[in-house]
Amino acid sequence: MIGLEDITYSYRTGEYRALDHISLTFRRGEWVSIIGHNGSGKSTLVKILMGILNDYEGTITVDGEVLDDENRAELRKKFAIVFQNPDNQFVGATVEDDVAFGLENNGIEREEMVRRTEEALKAVNMLEFREHEPSRLSGGQKQRVAIAGALAMSPEVLILDEATSMIDPEGRQEVLDILKAIHHQGKTTLVFITHDLSEIEESDHAVIMKDGRVISEGTVEEIYQDADALVASRLVLPFHMKLSKQLLDGSFMSYDELVERL
Secondary structure (H helix, E strand, O other), X not given: OEEEEEEEEEOOOOOOEEEEEEEEEEOOOOEEEEEOOOOOOHHHHHHHHOOOOXXXXXXXXXXXXXXXXXXXXXXXXXXXXXXXXXXXXXXXXXXXXXXXXXXXXXXXXXXXXXXXXXXXXXXXXXXXXXXXXXXXXOHHHHXXXXXXXXXXXXXXXXXXXXXXXXXXXXXXXHHHHHHHHHHHHOOOEEEEEEOOHHHXXXXXXXXXXXXXEEEEEEOHHHHHHXXXXXXXXXXXXXXXXXXXHHHOOOOOOOHHHXXXXX
């Protein structure tokens, strides 16, 4: 479990707070979506979680252990991240080489490295592309390979920082389907950063951020019902959610649920 208590961060002393007294909990196996537009504090939060920014105020705990200078490097091994632009994440000549890169850097024995690479590629349905050049893949395939590279490291927490924002709708759905499968296994905590409300339907918990603060959090349905927070953060309900609310006595349904009901 990851706990953030009263986290505050300013990029320069006395300037506007990029994070303003943030307290959140990420439970094991949970899918938590963090939603907000540019400037909301999402990226700063990710940088703190990944150890890029460490001069914050407040306390972070990882499995009950307070994160500090002595244990930071070891505890950060429990985290992995997939970034926004898939083209900026590749270092290997082939898909297989790229997924194995982090394992090789960590000194994993070859037999174990091969096993974990294969398992990770299977998990994202990309094993048949193992010998392909990453540059020849579609955007969705590239992000699936990036997810495989993260999964190969056996993280307890997988952070996805706007990982669907630069790929086409088909690739976006491919990535979301992979995340659903990972989530259903219940082993990995997913921290999903997005500005698109249509992507959070599978989440266990959702958080809206604005100007460095949490302005709403709860279940997905609670977030969809929080009209004040949606307006304040300039977030728009997906069309099928608006439709279900109008047709079904104010209830919200996923796209698939709505199609089945109608």
